[in-house]
Amino acid sequence: MFKHVTLFFMGGMSYIMIELLWRGASHWSMFVLGGLCFVIIGLINEINHGKIPLLVQGVFGAVIITVLEFITGYIVNLKLHMYVWSYYDVPYNIMGQVCLPYTVIWFFLSIVCSIADDYMRYFLFGEEKPKLKWI
Secondary structure, three states, rough: OOOHHHHHHHHHHHHHHHHHHHOOOOOHHHHHHHHHHHHHHHHHHHHOOOOOOOOHHHHHHHHHHHHHHHHHHHHHHHHHHOOOOOOOOOOEEOOEEEEHHHHHHHOOOHHHHHHHHHHHHHHHHHOOOOOOOOO
């Protein structure tokens, strides 16, 4: 449990930092979303033990992040009216909560997260040394 809480915290903090660098602001809900996404992407990585190529993990990660971002946006932005973000002005958006250009960004970020998860598990928790397989 400590491992997943640690990874959740690291993912949440990383997501907040990325948002601060990207758009100059963030919100506590992004900490929760980032932590959850990082743990789930890490679990995919843990379950497959290096058998699923990183490019495929990137696709899975992009879908997972997009779905979780939509759910979070629906709750936080549309139902609770917090208006943390809006993609209404971005092409190919769904209800202003997710959009295709950011899904592409999540693909690349998911690959980075998969690699980071592997190395965090290796260095922090003494797990098996990462075996990166791109295709």
